[in-house]
Amino acid sequence: MEPTKTDNPEYYHKVVDCQYACPAHTPVPEYIRLIAAGKYTEAYMVNWESNVFPGVLGRTCDRPCEPACRRGRVEEEPVAICRLKRVAADFKDDVQRFMPKGPFPTNGKRIALIGGGPASLTVARDLAPLGYEIHLFDEQSKGGGMMRSQIPSFRLPDSVLDEEVGFVVDLGIHTHYNTYVNSLKEVLDKKYDAVFIGTGAPKGRDLANLPGRHEGAKNIHIGIEWLASVAFEHTHKIGEKVIVLGGGNTAMDCCRTSRRLGGEEVKVVVRSPFGEMKASPWEKEDAMHEDIPILDNHVPLEFVVENGVLKGMNFEKVHAVYDENGKRQLLPTGEEPVFIEADDVLIAIGQENTFPWIERDLGLEFDKWNMPVVNEESFQSTLHNVFFGGDAAFGPKNVITAVAQGHQAAISIDLFCKGDNVLQRPPAFTNLMSQKMGIHEWSYDSYVAVDKRFVVPQAEKTITLRDRKKEVELGFNPEVAFSEAQRCLNCDVQTVFKEDRCIECDACMDICPTSCITFATNGDEADLRTRLSAPAHNLTQDLLVSDTLKTGRVMIKDEDVCLHCGLCAERCPTSAWDMQKYLYKTAKAGVI
Numbered sequence: 001m002e003p004t005k006t007d008n009p010e011y012y013h014k015v016v017d018c019q020y021a022c023p024a025h026t027p028v029p030e031y032i033r034l035i036a037a038g039k040y041t042e043a044y045m046v047n048w049e050s051n052v053f054p055g056v057l058g059r060t061c062d063r064p065c066e067p068a069c070r071r072g073r074v075e076e077e078p079v080a081i082c083r084l085k086r087v088a089a090d091f092k093d094d095v096q097r098f099m100p101k102g103p104f105p106t107n108g109k110r111i112a113l114i115g116g117g118p119a120s121l122t123v124a125r126d127l128a129p130l131g132y133e134i135h136l137f138d139e140q141s142k143g144g145g146m147m148r149s150q151i152p153s154f155r156l157p158d159s160v161l162d163e164e165v166g167f168v169v170d171l172g173i174h175t176h177y178n179t180y181v182n183s184l185k186e187v188l189d190k191k192y193d194a195v196f197i198g199t200g201a202p203k204g205r206d207l208a209n210l211p212g213r214h215e216g217a218k219n220i221h222i223g224i225e226w227l228a229s230v231a232f233e234h235t236h237k238i239g240e241k242v243i244v245l246g247g248g249n250t251a252m253d254c255c256r257t258s259r260r261l262g263g264e265e266v267k268v269v270v271r272s273p274f275g276e277m278k279a280s281p282w283e284k285e286d287a288m289h290e291d292i293p294i295l296d297n298h299v300p301l302e303f304v305v306e307n308g309v310l311k312g313m314n315f316e317k318v319h320a321v322y323d324e325n326g327k328r329q330l331l332p333t334g335e336e337p338v339f340i341e342a343d344d345v346l347i348a349i350g351q352e353n354t355f356p357w358i359e360r361d362l363g364l365e366f367d368k369w370n371m372p373v374v375n376e377e378s379f380q381s382t383l384h385n386v387f388f389g390g391d392a393a394f395g396p397k398n399v400i401t402a403v404a405q406g407h408q409a410a411i412s413i414d415l416f417c418k419g420d421n422v423l424q425r426p427p428a429f430t431n432l433m434s435q436k437m438g439i440h441e442w443s444y445d446s447y448v449a450v451d452k453r454f455v456v457p458q459a460e461k462t463i464t465l466r467d468r469k470k471e472v473e474l475g476f477n478p479e480v481a482f483s484e485a486q487r488c489l490n491c492d493v494q495t496v497f498k499e500d501r502c503i504e505c506d507a508c509m510d511i512c513p514t515s516c517i518t519f520a521t522n523g524d525e526a527d528l529r530t531r532l533s534a535p536a537h538n539l540t541q542d543l544l545v546s547d548t549l550k551t552g553r554v555m556i557k558d559e560d561v562c563l564h565c566g567l568c569a570e571r572c573p574t575s576a577w578d579m580q581k582y583l584y585k586t587a588k589a590g591v592i
Contacts, residue, residue, distance in 0.1 A: 001525055001554075003547040006496070009430045012582040014542065015559050016492045018081055021068035023404035025428075025586045026050040028065055028081055029492040033444060035087055036485035038478065043088035045098050050586070052122050052168070052403050053147075055160040058086025059473065060151055062249075062280060062398040070489050073561065074514075077453035079487050080476075087481040089160070095167075100129040102172040107131035109417045112192040114181050117145020118399050119390030120198035121168045122406025123413065126589040128171040130414060135192070136173050139180040140232075143169060146200050146391075147399060149228035150250065152257050153469040184358045184386075194385045194413045197372075198406070201351040201391040207245070212303030216310035216345075220303060223254045223348030230257055230468070239343025242266045243313055245300060246348035247277035252284065254346045255292045260468035267340060268294045269313075271330060273320050286472065290461060299330065301337055303345065312341040351396045371395070378422040379409040387413055410589040426587040435493055435579045439570075442579055444493055446566040448513075449486040490564050494582050497555060499547045501576035508568035508577055509533065516558040517568060522548070528556055536560060 005011065014020050018028040027046060034043035047054035061082045069078030109132050113120040116138030124134045142148060143165040147156065169175060181187060187195055204222035207213055213220060219239065223246065229235040242263040244255040247270035258266045268287065270277055274296040277284065284294065298315040305311065314337045318330040353371060358364060364383040365373040372381050374388045381388060389409040390402035412422040435443045457474045464470045476484060509517045515533035522528070528543065529536040536543060541560035548554060569577040 001522060001528060001543070001545045003554075004542065004545050006544075009428055009584065011542070012432070012492075012494050013428075013430075013584045015494060016582065016584065017068040017070050018065040018079075018491070019584065021064045022051075023064065023401045024051045024407065025404075025584065026065075027492065027583060027585065029488055029490050030583065031088060032079070032081070032084055032485045032488045033490070035084055036445070036482055036488075038482075040088050040091040041093045041095055041098070044092040044095055047085055047088060048095070048099070048167075049588075051400060052125055052406075053118060053164045053399065054085050055089035055164050056147055056156060057400060058082060058084075058089050059156050059160070060147075061085070061400055064400070070491050070563075071487055074563065075452070080453055080456070080484050083456050083473075083476060084481060084485060086475050087478075090475050091478060096170070099167060100171060102128070102170075104129050104131050104172065106133065107417075109133065109193040110135065110191075111413060112137065112187050112190070112195045114184075114187065114195065114197045115145060115199035115390075115392065116140060116143040116175075116177070117198050117200050117390055117402060118147060119392070119402040119406040119409070120145070120196060121165065122403045123196050123198070123389065123410045124173050125168045125171065126407060126410035127413060128173060130590040132417075134173045135176060136169075137176045137179050137181050137187075139178065141177050143175065143177070145198070146224075149231050150224055150253065152227065152231070152253050154256070154260065154464060154467075154472050155253070157469070157471050182357045184364075185362060188362070188385075192385075193417050194387065196387045196389065196409055196413065197392050198388070198390045198402070199355075199392045201353045201396040203352045203354040204347065205350040205352055207300060207347055207349070210300055210302060212305045212310075215305040215308065216303045219310040219342075219344045221344065221346050223250050223346045224351060226346055227253060227257065230261065235261070237262045240264045241312075241341050241343045243340055243342040243345045244268045244348060245345065246270060246350070247272055247279055247294075247296075248348065248350070249279050249283050250351070251346075251348035252279050252287050254348045255287055256290055257468060258344075258346065259290050259292065259465055263344075265341075266292050268292060269298045269300070269315060269340065270294065270296050271299050271318070273297060276320070276328075290465065295340075297330070298338060304339065310342065310345065312339055313345060314339050351391070353392060353395060375423075377408075377425070378412040379405060380412055380416070380422055385416065407586065407588060411587060414589040426591060428587055429583075429585040429591075431583040432494070432496070432580045433583075435581055436569075442493075442566055444490055444579075444581070445486070446490065446493075446564070446579070447486075448489065448563055448565050449483075451483055451487055453487065454480050454484045492582050492584075493564050493566075493579050495544070495557065495562060495564065495568060496578045496580045497544065497546055497557070498576050498578070499549060499555075501574045502546075502549055502555065503574055503576075504549055504551055504553065505573065507571045507573065511567045511571045513565065513567065514561040514563055516560075516562045518556045519549075519553045520556060521552065522554045532556060532558060534558065534561065
């Protein structure tokens with residue numbers, strides 16, 4: 001193998017598994033260390049610069065960082081990254097003193113943002129300090145978009161959302177709430193320099209062709225519309241017996257909200273096997289904790305309606321069969337249909353985009369799925385002054401993805417308004433700094449804690465089920481937060497190897513607790529991976545390979561299982577190994 005090009009900024013970035021997996025690439029170990037030091041305000045600002053909504057995401061994020069966490073590869077449970085983010089939000093001091101303060105010198109450019117969700121708010125946060133005049137249009141009475149209409153208050157209190165939306169609006173954003181945009185042409189006619197569309201995926205999928213759907217319509221509801229009706233206090237109750245159709249997080253929100261609005265017998269019914277449901281594992285656990293059974297492998301057959309009154313639904317039982325390529329089929333078991341009683345049914349089987357307000361003669365192309373044709377790097381549409389982001393760009397994802405796309409769209413809008421090429425993307429900021437304080441001392445806590453993952457406490461179920469606005473999760477206190485933060489392996493502190501200092505004594509190889517270091521003759525990657533001290537089977541993680549050493553051997557380190565404990569650097573008699581903190585920050589608009 002050729003020597004690893006560690007000067008490529010993406011190499012060490014990929015080693016920081018949690019940050020690499022985060023769509024917004026939040027510097028996770030950086031803020032976790034700050035939390036361990038009790039510096040909650042600083043930890044919050046590290047988050048705010050990257051993900052904009054630390055308090056929201058500390059409660060509701062889909063947590064792509066946690067399955068990637070290195071801790072999960074050396075024991076059962078990853079670090080509670082998401083809930084530590086909430087700690088920073090819960091215990092911060094006044095953070096606005098560290099945020100940009102307007103009024104900002106104007107650059108003469110005006111930007112329209114259609115939709116008040118996380119993507120649009122991110123664009124506003126990034127562009128307002130650069131002097132852009134931002135006009136935000138949303139049909140709701142407050143900003144937040146789906147964060148306000150679809151995430152129940154028992155998961156996300158209004159006070160948290162109001163505060164973090166307020167941080168953005170306070171930058172001098174011109175808000176046009178209670179305003180439904182019904183024509184993109186009318187917006188374009190107002191001569192904005194650019195338009196950003198972040199309207200989400202506002203249409204819930206239906207089962208319009210299922211027998212009984214029309215007859216029982218009074219008690220059959222589209223999940224996201226029903227959640228919005230509850231959030232805006234138009235709906236206050238539901239029947240005692242409720243069926244929720246669907247296996248995603250929206251279905252979990254629907255069933256748990258139903259329990260709080262009078263549903264005594266609430267059942268989730270899903271087509272797929274339980275293990276293949278799209279809902280996050282913790283969302284399923286919370287639903288079952290609230291006495292909501294999940295019935296998998298049931299396919300809806302019909303709504304049963306008698307004399308105009310919904311009585312329930314019939315389902316066909318199926319089982320999953322997989323071919324040699326892993327493709328799944330749901331085949332009937334041959335059993336009799338299953339009847340489940342219901343006073344109300346909530347349909348939460350997915351969401352779709354809809355753009356009835358965008359005229360089709362503006363030069364903005366749509367694909368065969370009626371989605372706008374959008375460049376995946378710049379988020380620019382075929383109408384070059386119109387940009388998309390969040391669910392409106394490529395379909396339903398999650399809040400953190402919408403934020404990440406908002407950052408990228410803001411860069412593109414800034415480049416476009418300056419007359420620059422939107423595909424000439426600014427580079428990420430990186431920094432690599434030694435953590436050495438002495439021969440055996442480091443400026444970070446390198447000890448590998450043995451604690452198991454700590455459990456986030458919850459309020460009593462007897463209390464939370466009586467009040468839909470009572471937050472269920474209570475969050476970590478500072479003492480538990482410290483212990484959980486200590487479980488972080490500091491994966492951003494890299495093991496940096498200098499060939500010209502190595503005397504090949506093999507001391508680092510001897511002391512390594514995971515046998516991730518090997519000195520051997522070179523070969524191709526497939527060969528090398530089998531000849532290491534511990535075979536490297538995870539092909540998604542790179543090998544760190546040195547240049548040729550004096551004996552003709554090379555040093556190979558498996559980045560997959562390294563604990564970043566620093567023992568190799570402590571043992572090395574010539575300082576060929578050093579522990580160096582790698583800070584990676586994605587580019588933002590206006591920063592070159």
